């Protein structure tokens with residue numbers, strides 16, 4: 001399966017190349033998972049996004065992390081390296097071919113006690129979860145982000161941060177919906193709705209970050 005957005009970066013190609021080569025790879029098992037995924041076309045966050053998340057986690061020192069969209073466990077393993085004592089990461093995926101490999105990777109890295117993989121659709125699982133998380137990383141079906149957003153904000157602690165991946169769709173979110181192919185109009189509409197909702201939400205602080213296919217970050221400012 002190809003992550004086509006990895007090949008549709010939103011900044012100059014030369015800079016993308018630079019961000020992917022000049023920034024060192026990750027040591028040990030995390031680096032091995034990243035390489036395996038990239039060699040096999042498994043969709044994971046691009047290297048520049050991973051470097052940002054690595055630095056961000058080192059800075060905020062999260063104790064409780066939630067991820068929506070595990071794939072084979074690359075971003076989960078990366079974030080889990082930063083868990084504080086007693087910390088825990090919960091990650092959700094609905095696709096057995098992906099999460100079975102993720103589970104093997106968590107074992108191989110010796111982090112299976114610190115990571116809980118919930119198998120199923122996030123639409124069913126999110127309402128069953130209780131807060132509160134320091135960091136939520138949402139990297140799943142893009143058309144569902146707008147439905148998952150209120151659940152994520154419910155589950156974050158005040159001061160916690162939600163990072164949502166792939167919000168620019170290679171820049172096409174700026175196009176008129178009628179100019180987009182019919183098969184992508186729903187994603188187009190729902191991502192625009194998500195961005196309007198997040199960026200105009202007076203209750204929380206947000207920021208767009210043009211890494212990979214675009215991130216939007218939201219800091220929960222109040223209950």
Ligand SMILES: C[S@@+](CC[C@H](N)C(=O)[O-])C[C@H]1O[C@@H](n2cnc3c(N)ncnc32)[C@H](O)[C@@H]1O
Nearest residue numbers: 044045069071074075093094095121122140141
């Ligand atoms: C881009 S991949 C995640 C990559 C991963 N975050 C990484 O960087 O290592 C997206 C994953 O989300 C999962 N997914 C998509 N929609 C989902 C949903 N509604 N519930 C649970 N998992 C979902 C897919 O099965 C896929 O494995």
